[in-house]
Amino acid sequence: MLQIEGLTRRFGAKIAVDGVSLAVPAGQMVGVIGRSGAGKSTMLRMVNRLTDPCEGRVRFEGTDVTALRGRALRDWRMRCAMIFQQFNLVQRLDVLTNVLVGRLNRRPLMTSLLRMFTAEERAMALAALDRFDLAETALQRADTLSGGQQQRVAIARALLQEPRIILADEPIASLDPRNSRTVMDALRGVNREGITVLVNLHDLATARDYCDRIVALNAGRIVFDGPPAALTAARIREVYGVTEEEFAEEAAAAVGAPPPRHAVPA
Numbered sequence: 333m334l335q336i337e338g339l340t341r342r343f344g345a346k347i348a349v350d351g352v353s354l355a356v357p358a359g360q361m362v363g364v365i366g367r368s369g370a371g372k373s374t375m376l377r378m379v380n381r382l383t384d385p386c387e388g389r390v391r392f393e394g395t396d397v398t399a400l401r402g403r404a405l406r407d408w409r410m411r412c413a414m415i416f417q418q419f420n421l422v423q424r425l426d427v428l429t430n431v432l433v434g435r436l437n438r439r440p441l442m443t444s445l446l447r448m449f450t451a452e453e454r455a456m457a458l459a460a461l462d463r464f465d466l467a468e469t470a471l472q473r474a475d476t477l478s479g480g481q482q483q484r485v486a487i488a489r490a491l492l493q494e495p496r497i498i499l500a501d502e503p504i505a506s507l508d509p510r511n512s513r514t515v516m517d518a519l520r521g522v523n524r525e526g527i528t529v530l531v532n533l534h535d536l537a538t539a540r541d542y543c544d545r546i547v548a549l550n551a552g553r554i555v556f557d558g559p560p561a562a563l564t565a566a567r568i569r570e571v572y573g574v575t576e577e578e579f580a581e582e583a584a585a586a587v588g589a590p591p592p593r594h595a596v597p598a
């Protein structure tokens with residue numbers, strides 16, 4: 333169980349996340365939505381401790397993640413893998429090495445520095461690539477792959493961390509619809525094996541299709557938390573004061589994604 337309790341983050345006078353509390357049972361897939369600047373990225377980054385909260389706590393299975401330092405903090409970051417909009421692969425390295433990077437924090441410093449990996453780790457990396465139909469690309473440079481392939485490599489890299497949680501911050505915002513589906517299918521697949529997934533999404537239709545639960549933020553606060561079916565177009569209008577079409581177009585523009593082709597009917 334991941335517990336977020338009264339989490340708050342200010343940047344100067346601006347409150348990015350404002351007293352958010354959320355309990356996420358193990359194995360749930362949670363879609364986080366909201367307009368630009370609602371605080372979605374900041375919330376995810378506080379769970380991973382890339383950003384520290386001003387107030388509040390994150391607990392995982394009873395451990396106060398907010399208080400972790402040094403080795404314990406590095407261990408937490410390994411257990412809580414991040415996926416980013418821009419994939420964050422090392423473009424000039426081959427795909428297999430990019431996936432093996434997921435092991436680096438798990439190993440003694442010296443072997444990490446030398447990028448020495450065991451045969452077992454290489455087999456793990458190949459297996460992770462294979463499950464996403466990417467084994468044949470293992471020796472290609474990362475920059476020869478399509479965006480959707482690169483994002484699946486990033487998920488394979490995350491899996492090598494043997495994470496309990498995957499935090500994905502707009503993982504499909506740079507992808508076309510077909511690649512978006514392969515990436516969301518990959519995330520859903522690993523979630524079904526028991527990994528908790530928190531995913532920031534600008535696209536409501538995707539959040540509805542793939543997530544068990546949707547959390548909507550507005551100005552740093554939770555304004556909706558429930559099953560996808562309860563997030564109707566009428567509810568969107570109620571919590572955001574815009575139509576679903578307007579919400580979709582604005583959210584897509586904020587992340588540089590193409591405008592949605594079909595709005596969901598009211």
Ligand SMILES: Nc1ncnc2c1ncn2[C@@H]1O[C@H](COP(=O)(O)OP(=O)(O)OP(=O)(O)O)[C@@H](O)[C@H]1O
Pocket residue numbers: 343346347348349366367368369370371372373374375586587
């Ligand atoms: N490092 C920072 N310094 C100053 N302000 C920040 C910083 N990070 C975020 N903010 C501000 O905090 C608010 C929430 O930002 P955040 O990126 O979490 O929102 P978001 O919901 O992910 O929006 P978007 O989809 O546009 O990225 C915004 O007003 C943003 O400008």
